[in-house]
Amino acid sequence: PLLVPNESGKRPCETELGRRYARFQAGAHPANRTIFKDNVRGERLVARLMEQGIADNPYLDVPRKLGVRQMMEVFPHPAHIVLFGLARTLKYKAKPGRDYVSRWAAMNEYSRLLRGLTIHDPPLELPEDWPPADTEGIIAGVLKRLEDGMDALTCAYIVYWYWWHGQGGAEVLGDLTDGYIVVPHRPEEGNRHTENQVQ
Secondary structure (H helix, E strand, O other): OOOOOOOOOOOHHHHHHHHHHHHHOOOOOOOOOOOOOOOOHHHHHHHHHHHOOOEEOOOOOOOOOOOOOEEOOEOHHHHHHHHHOOOOOOOOOOOOOOOHHHHHHHHHHHHHHHHHHHHOOOOOOOOOOOOOOOOOOOOHHHHHHHHHHHHHHHHHHHHHHHHHHHHHHEEEEEEOOOEEEEEEOOOOHHHOOOHHHHO
16 A cells, blocks of 8 residues: 555545455455554655655546656456456465465466456567466465566556556546555446557
8 A cells, every 4th residue: 555544444445445346355455554553665665756756646637648657556356357357356365275276276367367468458568488377386485476476467557557548447446645546447438549549
């Protein structure tokens, strides 16, 4: 999270995310200053990036405007539901009751779905060998780093999707006062990307 003003409980954006995506098991853990012991790493990152002229702004005030540098908070699990058309989230995270065999299967499916974005709109260019098609045998910290990398790729693609499709491609849950999360959704056909929109 990039902004956590609340001392306890959930941010309103997490409550709204849960309301919309709990049935897909794609809600977010609560973020508050007590959990983070008043040390919110995302807020420190925002401060440093703002010093470099990058705005914390989840709104495309001027869609696809050249030269704009902005950051925004996103979350991979709702994007998986929207972009991949899933009925529920992929179970690749280390949780009680999940063994490596089930996690490898979920990671392999995650990799397959990410590779499917290479023919998506917008297309995602990936190297031939990453993410790996078969994760069997990858364990512990190496598997966690792969998981984090795939999630990071998803998060980057969310912002790319939003930029590509413009205002019709995502929704901002929350605001810059209480915290927000940008969630992609499929734009109406009339809002689809065309080359002249990015000139």
